[in-house]
Amino acid sequence: MNRLLGMGMMALVGMTFACGGGEKTAETTAEATPAAPAKEMTLEEKYQDDPIYIKGIEKIKASDCLSCHMVERKIVGPSYAEVAAKYESTEENVNMLAQKVINGGVGVWGEIPMPPHLSLSEEDAKDMIRYVLLLKK
Ligand code: HEC
Structure with a gap:
């Protein structure tokens, strides 16, 4: 028992x-x-739900930006994370960089020029830049 x-x-x-x-x-x-x-977590994962991200990436994908720019790696042009680290997302910077994308530019990141995108509207270029400047680490 x-x-x-x-x-x-x-x-x-x-x-x-x-x-x-x-x-x-x-x-x-x-x-x-x-x-x-x-x-x-990648920057894409970090910001993917932000309305600025959603609007910007759609327009970027519809253009040729991704053949020269990646989010976190430099290819032909600087990575978007590098650009975001350099500039505050102010109205002034958004305007300045949008003009740069439309008219092309050279000399800020090196000797390779960014070609102009003359068919882009100012509004579309600004939405792209707001997306780029959102991508801060
Ligand atoms: C043919 C390659 C190429 C394409 C396509 C391209 N870029 Fe660029 N981009 C560059 C290069 C190279 C630079 C660096 C220019 C410099 O040193 O001033 C640059 C710079 C930039 C900068 C930083 C400018 C500055 O003065 O700091 C932004 C923002 C940018 N590109 C956004 C875009 C967007 C948005 C698109 C699509 C509409 C685009 N790029 C398409 C090559 C390209």
């Missing part, structure tokens, strides 16, 4: 440990999962 009770207790204790272990694993996983992507 006593022995049987003892075995029952052992079984119970064993189960409790098993459950405890299981919970601990689940906790560890739950903690690790949100932390990992937050650390490696």
Whole structure:
């Protein structure tokens, strides 16, 4: 009788440990999962829900910008993250950079010129620039 009770207790204790272990694993996983992507979050992920981002990326995709600019890597032109780090998103800078995209420019980032985009409206160019200047780390 006593022995049987003892075995029952052992079984119970064993189960409790098993459950405890299981919970601990689940906790560890739950903690690790949100932390990992937050650390490696790209600027696209960071701003993708911003209305400025949504409006700007649509117009950028419809133009040729992406053949020379990437968000976080310099290719022909500076990365948008670099441009965003250099300029505050003020009305003045948005106007100045929109004119630069429309008329072309050279000499700020190097010797390679950006060709003009004369068919772009001022409004479209400004929406693109607001998107670019949003991409701060
Ligand atoms: C043929 C390649 C090319 C294309 C296409 C292009 N760019 Fe550029 N872009 C450049 C280069 C090169 C520079 C650096 C110019 C300089 O040093 O002044 C630049 C610079 C810029 C800058 C920073 C200007 C400054 O004075 O700091 C912005 C903003 C920009 N581009 C946005 C755009 C947008 C928006 C588009 C699409 C409408 C676009 N670019 C298309 C090559 C390009």
